[in-house]
Amino acid sequence: MASKFFHGSRQLLAAARPSARRLVHVNTIRLKRYDAFDAHLDRECLNEARSWYQTFDPSNLPRGCTTYARSSGPGGQHVNKTETKATTIYCVGELLSALPKNLHGSIRSSKYYVANNDSLTFQNQSHRSRTANMNENRQKLVDEITRIYQATTPGETSNEKKKKYETM
Numbered sequence: 652m653a654s655k656f657f658h659g660s661r662q663l664l665a666a667a668r669p670s671a672r673r674l675v676h677v678n679t680i681r682l683k684r685y686d687a688f689d690a691h692l693d694r695e696c697l698n699e700a701r702s703w704y705q706t707f708d709p710s711n712l713p714r715g716c717t718t719y720a721r722s723s724g725p726g727g728q729h730v731n732k733t734e735t736k737a738t739t740i741y742c743v744g745e746l747l748s749a750l751p752k753n754l755h756g757s758i759r760s761s762k763y764y765v766a767n768n769d770s771l772t773f774q775n776q777s778h779r780s781r782t783a784n785m786n787e788n789r790q791k792l793v794d795e796i797t798r799i800y801q802a803t804t805p806g807e808t809s810n811e812k813k814k815k816y817e818t819m
Contacts, residue, residue: 693753700751700804709793713745717785720776736776737784741792743769750796757799763791771795 720736721727743764747755758764763771773788 696751696753697804700753700800701807703751704800704804707797709789712749712792712796713741715739715741715788715792717788719781734776735779735781735784736774737781737788738772738774739785739788739792740765740768741771741773743771746771753803754796754799757803761795761799763795 717737717739720738743758746758750758758771761771763773765772771792773791775784775787775791777787778784
């Protein structure tokens with residue numbers, strides 16, 4: 652039984668080990684990755700996104716719809732006094748009109764996206780004040796848009812780096 656296991660594991664190792672032909676191919680691809688990260692992206696969209704981010708003003712984003720949860724029954728008065736849960740819903744259609752085109756595809760892949768009503772939904776109950784919780788939700792939206800921008804839009808390559816990789 653042990654010899655079968657050893658024989659089987661040897662076959663697995665041989666299958667996992669790349670051949671010399673594959674290694675050469677991998678090395679050529681590895682050098683090509685330095686062509687440009689944004690080579691397959693539309694230059695106009697990238698320039699639009701970069702200029703949008705430089706002048707990004709969170710007050711230009713839609714206000715959203717905020718609802719507050721209230722408790723009833725025994726202990727409800729205490730809960731309402733100490734905690735106020737704010738839920739803010741931002742419609743994706745309204746958000747897309749305020750964002751550059753290269754961010755549009757990533758909005759619906761956000762962890763805050765709710766497919767039932769096609770929106771980004773944020774919840775907070777860390778403060779006693781309704782407005783503080785609503786403002787916290789707004790800040791979460793701004794942070795999420797900033798995160799999406801940084802994940803989808805590469806920085807501009809400096810001329811020094813371009814010259815360095817042209818010689819490769």
